């Protein structure tokens with residue numbers, strides 16, 4: 001008899017790393033545990049025990065044992081709840097899902113529970129299954145993830161004079177200060193990132209709106225580019241790095257469109 005108690009949790013697979021000849025180290029994002037790592041002994045050999053479960057963004061039921069919270073869990077069994085086949089059949093959607101998973105990974109410290117992030121992943125993966133991939137979907141995921149992770153950019157008013165955003169006015173986004181400044185306060189330099197009131201309003205709307213309605217939002221080319229540059233620039237600033245899967249996703253999306 002095993003002296004250790006088994007636990008059960010639900011989690012998305014963030015990534016799987018080959019370890020030794022036959023084992024895999026899996027990083028999950030669980031509703032109860034946040035990001036956590038476990039070792040699946042013999043996973044590369046035992047196809048029966050762990051058939052296809054460790055593919056990125058699969059939602060799984062995990063049974064594990066663990067000596068203490070800061071130790072690697074031992075994965076006893078893992079079953080697929082949702083494999084998101086409709087996403088996997090479509091290259092563009094697969095790359096978007098991979099980007100969502102990468103962002104979640106980068107913004108999540110290990111062992112910190114955040115149910116909002118778990119729900120966000122669940123909602124947007126389900127959305128990707130049923131709706132056409134769009135710029136709005138990607139940008140609104142970024143907005144919501146930033147908010148859930150505690151890095152929401154300040155977009156509803158100028159961070160200096162506190163004047164609310166007004167249509168037709170020019171604004172500048174300052175990643176280091178995490179918000180926008182009006183033209184009067186910004187003293188814009190050449191490299192400053194300009195952002196129109198329309199882009200600001202769209203991002204604010206996307207942060208809160210009912211996800212079923214996202215399909216109704218089509219971003220114009222200029223709005224798509226501006227919101228992409230502001231959010232991707234802000235995310236790189238916070239993480240002090242570029243998110244690799246973003247580039248792959250963008251290159252392939254260009255080819256698909």
Ligand SMILES: [Zn+2]
Pocket residue numbers: 158159160161162163181182183184185186
């Ligand atoms: Zn101002």
